[in-house]
Amino acid sequence: MSSHDSPTAPPPVTNELDLESAEAVRAFCGLCLDPGPGRVRRTPRHFVEIMPPWLGRAVAERAPHLRDHVRRIAAQRAEIEQVEAAMAAEQTVFAEALRAWIAGKPQSVPAKSAAVGDGAA
Template identity: 40%
Template sequence: MPDLTTREDVRSFLALCLNPGYGVQRTVAKLADVMPPWLRERLDHHAPHLAQLHAEADRLQAQADQARTAYTDALAAWINNPTSTAAEEAHP
C-alpha cells in the first residue's frame, strides 16, 4: 500500500489513479465508484467534507433505490390488475 500520510500524498496518488500512464485514463466518477475502502479512509481523513458528501450521496441513492422499487412494484400491480384502486387515485 502506498504511503498516504499527508493530504498531498493522497492527492498525488488519486491523480496517478486517474492517469496511470500507458494510455489509460479514468474519469473522477469512475474513480469514485471503484475506490477501495482503504483509500477512501485516507481520503476521508484528509478531506472530511468529501466524507460528508459521500455519506449524503449514499443516503440519497438508498432513497432513490427505495422509490424506484416502489414505482416498479406499483407498475407491476397496475399492469396485472386492470381495476382502479384508491391508492392509484391518490397518486395520479
C-alpha cells in the same frame, strides 16, 4: 541471506494497498487519474464520480480540508440509494397493478407509497 534480506532486493509484492499516509493516498489518487501509457486517463470529475467509498474515507482522513466534501457526497449517495429502493418498490406495485389491468382482472387500489408521494400535480 535470502534475496529478501539483501539491501538491493525489491520489497516483496503484496496485494495490500498502503494508504497510511497523505503522500500514499495522494500518489494512489494520482495513479487513478493517470494510470500510465496505454491506459485510460480520467478527469478529476470522473474520478470523483467513480471513487469507491473506502478511498473517499482514506482521502477524508488524510486531507482534512476535503472531509466535508466526502461527507456530503456520502450522505447524498445514501439518499439516492433510499430513493432508488422506494422507486423499485413502487415500480413492483405498479407492474403488478398493470399486469392485472392488462388481463382485465378486478383490481384494488394499492396503498400509496409515502416515499414516492401521491402523484398529484
